[in-house]
Amino acid sequence: MVIAKKTLLLKNGFTRLLSPWKLGTVFLVIIFLAPVVAITITATGDSDGLWMHLAQTVLPRYVTNTLVLMGGVGLVTLFFGVTTAWIVVRYQFPGRRVMQWALILPATIPAYLIAYTYTDFLEYAGPLQVLLRDFFGWESARDYWFPEIRSMGGAILVMGAVLYPYVYVITRTAYLLTPVSLFEVGRMNGSNMFWGVAFPLARPAIVAGLALVMMETISDFGTVEYFSIETLTLGIFNVWLGMNNLTAASQIAAFSFLFIIALVLVERVARARRRYMDTTRRSISLSPQSVSLAKGTLLTLICSIPIVVGFLIPVCVLLNFVLQGYSTSVSKEILSAASNSFFLGVVASILVVFSATFMGLVSSFDKGKIMRWLSALSSFGYAFPGTILAVGVVTAGGMVDSWIASVLMQISGISYQGWLTSGVGLIIFASVVRFQAIGYGAITAGLGRVPNNMVEASRILGQGLFQSIRKVMFPLLRLSCVTGGLLVFVDVMKELPMTLLLRPFNYETLATYVYQFAKDELLEEAALPALFIVASGIVPVILMNSALDKIRTRY
Numbered sequence: 439m440v441i442a443k444k445t446l447l448l449k450n451g452f453t454r455l456l457s458p459w460k461l462g463t464v465f466l467v468i469i470f471l472a473p474v475v476a477i478t479i480t481a482t483g484d485s486d487g488l489w490m491h492l493a494q495t496v497l498p499r500y501v502t503n504t505l506v507l508m509g510g511v512g513l514v515t516l517f518f519g520v521t522t523a524w525i526v527v528r529y530q531f532p533g534r535r536v537m538q539w540a541l542i543l544p545a546t547i548p549a550y551l552i553a554y555t556y557t558d559f560l561e562y563a564g565p566l567q568v569l570l571r572d573f574f575g576w577e578s579a580r581d582y583w584f585p586e587i588r589s590m591g592g593a594i595l596v597m598g599a600v601l602y603p604y605v606y607v608i609t610r611t612a613y614l615l616t617p618v619s620l621f622e623v624g625r626m627n628g629s630n631m632f633w634g635v636a637f638p639l640a641r642p643a644i645v646a647g648l649a650l651v652m653m654e655t656i657s658d659f660g661t662v663e664y665f666s667i668e669t670l671t672l673g674i675f676n677v678w679l680g681m682n683n684l685t686a687a688s689q690i691a692a693f694s695f696l697f698i699i700a701l702v703l704v705e706r707v708a709r710a711r712r713r714y715m716d717t718t719r720r721s722i723s724l725s726p727q728s729v730s731l732a733k734g735t736l737l738t739l740i741c742s743i744p745i746v747v748g749f750l751i752p753v754c755v756l757l758n759f760v761l762q763g764y765s766t767s768v769s770k771e772i773l774s775a776a777s778n779s780f781f782l783g784v785v786a787s788i789l790v791v792f793s794a795t796f797m798g799l800v801s802s803f804d805k806g807k808i809m810r811w812l813s814a815l816s817s818f819g820y821a822f823p824g825t826i827l828a829v830g831v832v833t834a835g836g837m838v839d840s841w842i843a844s845v846l847m848q849i850s851g852i853s854y855q856g857w858l859t860s861g862v863g864l865i866i867f868a869s870v871v872r873f874q875a876i877g878y879g880a881i882t883a884g885l886g887r888v889p890n891n892m893v894e895a896s897r898i899l900g901q902g903l904f905q906s907i908r909k910v911m912f913p914l915l916r917l918s919c920v921t922g923g924l925l926v927f928v929d930v931m932k933e934l935p936m937t938l939l940l941r942p943f944n945y946e947t948l949a950t951y952v953y954q955f956a957k958d959e960l961l962e963e964a965a966l967p968a969l970f971i972v973a974s975g976i977v978p979v980i981l982m983n984s985a986l987d988k989i990r991t992r993y
Contacts, residue, residue: 463800463809466793470816470871473830474695477822480833481688488677488686496673500690504656504669504697506590507597511655512648514598518744519605520644524632525741527613530726531734537741539979544748545603545925546975548932548949550660551968552596554961555752557664560587588665597661599748601654605647607921608883612643615917618725646879649701653820653875656697659935670694671823684829691826695818753972759965772967775946779931780974782862782947786869787877787926791919793870794877799911802885817875824872824935831868831940865940869930876929877922884918924978931974948974 525531526538560566567584576582586592616639621631637644662669670690678687729737759765766772797813819827934949941950948971955964 459800460809463797463812466797467812467816470793470819470874472834473827473868473871474818474822475830476833476837477688477691477826477830480685480829481692483685483688485683485686485689488681488683489689492673492677492686492690496668497690497693499668500670500673503590503667504671504694507593507662507667507669508652508655508697510590510594511598511601512652514594515602515605515651516644516648518598518602519647520609520637522741522744523606523610523613524636525737527610528631528636528727529734529737530728531737532731533738533741534726537738537745540745540749541606541741542603542979543745543976544600545928546932546972546979547600547749547752548660548934548971549597549600549654549658550664550934550956551952551971552600552748552752553593553661553664554956555755556587556592556596558961559751559755560584590665590667593661593665593667595747597655597658599744601651602744602748604650604654604925605644607925608643608647608880609640611917611921612640612883616640643883646883650820650876650879652697652701656694657820657823659823659825670697674823674826678825687826688829691822695822699818753969756965756969756972759962760969764962765965766963766967768966771946772948772951772970775948775951775967776970776974778945779947779949779971782865782869782937783927783930783974785866786873786930787923789866789870790873790877790926791881791923794874794881794922795915795919798878798881798885802882813878817878819871820873820875824868824933825939827872828868828936828939831864831871831936835864861942862945865937868936868940869926869933872933872936873926873929876925880918880922880925881915884915927978928975931971 522537522541526534526541558564562579562584570576570582570584574582587596613636616636620639621635625631627634656669657671658669659671659675661667662672663675670693674687674690674694677683677690793816797809797816801810801813822830931947932949933947934953937947937950938953941947948967952964952968952971955961961968
């Protein structure tokens, strides 16, 4: 009898270990980590002494500039994202409904594009300095001082202006999902509504959004290259393209990977034991409070600042180019590039949401920590710049192609030419690996507010695991899925380096089409397709805001 019980326990444990849910998660993690492993293998090669030379000379400057840039962009995004999210949730003021979705609009503008537009707007011959000279009667730059936009401060401003929506969207979602009963308890105890209740409860979501911003800051190339700021990412490109040493470039990329590991650890610690649930159908969100006209005007002005800085000024600069006739007109090439960008964005966002939801559910309802850590590892592709990750994708695909060709030749003598090292599918796969962190961050933020016993209660009522997830969990995670999916869509529309390297011959997206002109300092001619990139993100922004508004009207 004892032996039979031990055998049964061992069998049940083995079955749980090899459950299709866990095996599926492990399979996805292996796929997502394959490019990262390929980069790591490349980094273990011999760089002919270049790595030691870089460590003794320029690497400390790369690290310092990267840390300063991360810290500055983080502060800007926290200020813009957290404060505006609280204002639009807490207060009823003129223009509030417009501000809710307009605050997401800067996410539609690529960081390198806003860098180009602000340089044109703020340079000596730009409209702002011309207006100042005409107004004050100044005749030359010796008569006045004007801040240099192509500097560390300028990079922090422009990058923070387009990256804060990561924090805003996730933080606003957290505020809306905070039960009003908790605010009532805080009010009874005399606590401040924001510092005493909203901010502490939304802190895990805020940290998740900030981690995404930091990852995007580390991975940026266009802005830092144009502003001549030597960061780790720019060092990767200089070593790879300038010195023709992919091994040393991969070693710098692996070194930057340590920053992402630190960010993920900070996020996990912030989420630990920061859970609360509300099972009632009444206390869903806090109703906005009416304010006086003076205070409402001030709140409108505060919310307008990031919109003007991150969206209106760049768009007006591009529109000015179009209206003055500098830009190219609509052509078959532009329409083809737009359709290609839309296709890539839709497919990649669907795959990211599906994989992130699957792994999030498995890791959330598994009692061990292994699944949670494996799911978190799948997001590490976001740590690498797009170009280096593209190399990892091609390298991993080439390894698989070589293995398939060898197996087919030995078994049946069939010659296999390989299809995993080129094509549109490779761009989609690279995009899924690159932006998995966005979908996983949004999904885990939603799962953190779902009681663990929901699935168990559904199964007690006679539903299977799959039916419980489909009928119970997916409706509860719908908002997080929409949020993560739309953020991925907008990012894929803006993605440039991976598409440049992985695209098939004569395959253009809006980002690559604009880049062909921007790299030759001809941004004026590419103003119209650049506006198409911005316009493609407006509809997802409106849909995202509608999904957030449904929280208030659902009950």
